[in-house]
Amino acid sequence: MEVKCYCVQVIGVISVILILGSEKVKVAECKAANGGIEYTAINCRKHSAVLTDFGGVGDGVTSNTKAFRNAINNLSHYASDGGAQLIVPPGKWLTGPFNLTSHFTLFLHNKALILASQNESEWPHLPVLPSYGRGRDAPHGRFGSLIFGTNLTDVVITGQNGSIDGQGAYWWKKFHNKKLNLTRPYMIELMYSDQIQISSLTLLNSPSYFIHPVYSSNIIMQGLTINAPINSPNTDGIDPDSCTNVRIEDCYIVSGDDCVSIKSGWDEYGIKFAMPSQHIVIKRLTCVSPDSAMIALGSEMSGEISDVRAEDLTAINTESAIRIKTAVGRGGYVKDIFVKGMNLTTMKYVFWMTGAYKSHPDPNYDPKALPNITGIYYRDVVATQVKMSARLQGISNNPFTNICISNVTIQFNEKPKKHQWNCTDVSGVTNKVTPPPCESLPEKEQLQCPFPTNSLPIESVKLKSCSTNAFF
Numbered sequence: 001m002e003v004k005c006y007c008v009q010v011i012g013v014i015s016v017i018l019i020l021g022s023e024k025v026k027v028a029e030c031k032a033a034n035g036g037i038e039y040t041a042i043n044c045r046k047h048s049a050v051l052t053d054f055g056g057v058g059d060g061v062t063s064n065t066k067a068f069r070n071a072i073n074n075l076s077h078y079a080s081d082g083g084a085q086l087i088v089p090p091g092k093w094l095t096g097p098f099n100l101t102s103h104f105t106l107f108l109h110n111k112a113l114i115l116a117s118q119n120e121s122e123w124p125h126l127p128v129l130p131s132y133g134r135g136r137d138a139p140h141g142r143f144g145s146l147i148f149g150t151n152l153t154d155v156v157i158t159g160q161n162g163s164i165d166g167q168g169a170y171w172w173k174k175f176h177n178k179k180l181n182l183t184r185p186y187m188i189e190l191m192y193s194d195q196i197q198i199s200s201l202t203l204l205n206s207p208s209y210f211i212h213p214v215y216s217s218n219i220i221m222q223g224l225t226i227n228a229p230i231n232s233p234n235t236d237g238i239d240p241d242s243c244t245n246v247r248i249e250d251c252y253i254v255s256g257d258d259c260v261s262i263k264s265g266w267d268e269y270g271i272k273f274a275m276p277s278q279h280i281v282i283k284r285l286t287c288v289s290p291d292s293a294m295i296a297l298g299s300e301m302s303g304e305i306s307d308v309r310a311e312d313l314t315a316i317n318t319e320s321a322i323r324i325k326t327a328v329g330r331g332g333y334v335k336d337i338f339v340k341g342m343n344l345t346t347m348k349y350v351f352w353m354t355g356a357y358k359s360h361p362d363p364n365y366d367p368k369a370l371p372n373i374t375g376i377y378y379r380d381v382v383a384t385q386v387k388m389s390a391r392l393q394g395i396s397n398n399p400f401t402n403i404c405i406s407n408v409t410i411q412f413n414e415k416p417k418k419h420q421w422n423c424t425d426v427s428g429v430t431n432k433v434t435p436p437p438c439e440s441l442p443e444k445e446q447l448q449c450p451f452p453t454n455s456l457p458i459e460s461v462k463l464k465s466c467s468t469n470a471f472f
Contacts, residue, residue, distance in 0.1 A: 037467065039466055040466065041156045041158060042463060043195075043464065044467075045078075045085040045105050046084070047083070051064065051087065051088050051089065055070070056093060058092055063117065064093045065117065069098050075104060078103070079101065079103040082103075084103070084105075085107055086106055088107065088109060091111075093114050094115045095115070096117040096122030096146075097146050097185070098146075101155075102152045104155055105466075106157045107158055107159055108159030108162025108164070109159065114162075123143045123144055123185055131264070131270045131273035132265065133266060136234070137180045137208075138183055144189075145188060146186070150193065151192045151193065152196075153193065154194075157198045157201065161200055163201070164204065165204040168207040169205065172232055172233055186210070187207070187210045189209075189212040189214065191214050193217075197220045199223045201223075203226045205227075205229075205235075206235055208235065209239050211239065215241075219240065219243060221247070222247070223251070224237075226251065227253075230288070230289065235256040236255060236259075236260075237251070238251070238260045239262070241277065243280075244277070245279050245280075246281070247459060248260060249283040253286070254287075255289045258289065258294075259287035259288075259295065260287075263300040265301075265303035265332075266302060266361050267365040268361075268364060270300060270303040271303070275303045277303070278307050279456050280307070281456050282311075282313070283310075284313075288317055289318045289319065293320045294313060294318050294320070295321070299359060301326055302330045302369075305332075306334070308336070309452060311339070314343045316344075316346060317345075318344070319348045320351075321381075323353070324376070326354070326373060327356060327358055328370060329369050331369035332371055333371060334376075335375040338452060340451045343382055343383075344386070349386075349391050350381065350389050351389065351405070355398070370395060372398075375402045376400070376404070377449040378405045378408070378449060379405070379448060380408075381408040383410045384410075384411045385411070387416055388422070389421055389437075390420070390421045390438075391422045392426045393422070395425055404429055404430070406433070406448050408433045423441065427441075429441060430442070
């Protein structure tokens with residue numbers, strides 16, 4: 001089936017008319033004089049198609065799994081000719097999982113809603129991640145993600161704040177009832193990929209993690225609204241996992257778990273796989289998570305985590321601001337973590353580190369594999385309605401070192417803990433911190449904890465002005 005593209009002016013507006021012939025689908029290049037819907041992306045596309053061109057029906061009932069898969073398969077032929085974009089128009093688009101392709105944009109109109117199928121037979125089964133050795137919910141394998149890709153280059157998922165609803169309640173119930181034989185699917189997962197952008201979307205009710213880039217690099221995630229019930233299990237917002245050069249900015253996340261969680265593999269599997277998460281910048285994040293952290297580092301950190309820079313952060317009704325989680329057997333390190341400019345309200349803890357997070361994939365971890373937690377820098381923090389200022393627990397004979405905290409003001413809630421700082425097996429320095437910290441973090445006058453002044457390469461990536469070349 002050949003798709004020919006014509007630009008026609010109707011009542012002063014440029015419209016795109018697609019005329020379907022016979023034979024193989026071919027999407028022609030089409031440029032409207034006055035553009036279509038404009039958006040920004042790492043790369044624009046030469047070719048464009050709409051989901052309805054491939055039989056999509058946006059009634060919220062009809063399955064569009066075949067339509068998505070056929071559309072992306074056909075558009076993949078344009079990877080070497082300027083790439084292609086698939087436009088999801090207004091409507092409710094029920095679908096099972098589908099795989100993306102390289103040099104490709106998935107664009108959601110602001111009145112488009114993708115609904116994840118609850119027909120379990122539509123979800124493919126995948127092997128466990130090599131850096132984990134088992135699934136998180138069950139030992140043998142995992143369900144594929146709703147939107148998935150592997151070994152891709154130059155992939156964009158964006159829109160006019162269009163929505164994707166994972167309809168996770170089906171999976172949460174199975175999790176709570178211990179009915180899962182495989183680990184729950186994620187909403188978006190890209191593996192072994194480079195040059196990724198996920199932006200300007202509303203993401204709702206993922207079965208588990210919302211966004212999970214893994215073994216990937218050069219990733220931009222911005223302008224996202226992510227929302228799950230605060231009691232939903234493991235609905236982390238954004239989880240870069242063994243990733244390099246990551247930019248997270250201008251996101252609002254309500255979650256039943258960590259809003260952002262940086263990972264790099266689990267115990268002996270992560271140590272063997274040896275792929276770190278590094279060179280990560282997080283800016284202008286707002287988080288609501290009563291039972292978890294705004295930003296977590298670990299607990300799966302065996303492949304190592306370093307050079308994380310977070311600033312201009314807001315947490316509301318959240319268990320902790322930045323939480324470092326690790327344990328004996330993890331190995332690896334978490335180092336060079338820089339945080340400045342946190343505004344926090346209604347918090348259980350401001351600072352939380354633990355070396356006793358005892359979750360392991362199996363009994364075969366090495367008890368001599370001790371994590372190295374060092375070079376943790378916090379500054380410029382204002383917190384109100386706090387129950388406890390800090391819970392910092394290192395590992396006996398393996399303390400967390402070089403912790404720096406400066407310019408911090410913490411005000412308590414109506415029922416604060418009597419002892420505001422609980423510190424064991426940690427060392428470092430502080431300055432201008434109220435209430436006064438523990439003895440293992442003595443005050444050092446005129447101290448300002450460092451924050452890098454140089455920019456990471458991912459911060460210099462400029463987005464281009466693109467157009468859908470389509471009107472609705």
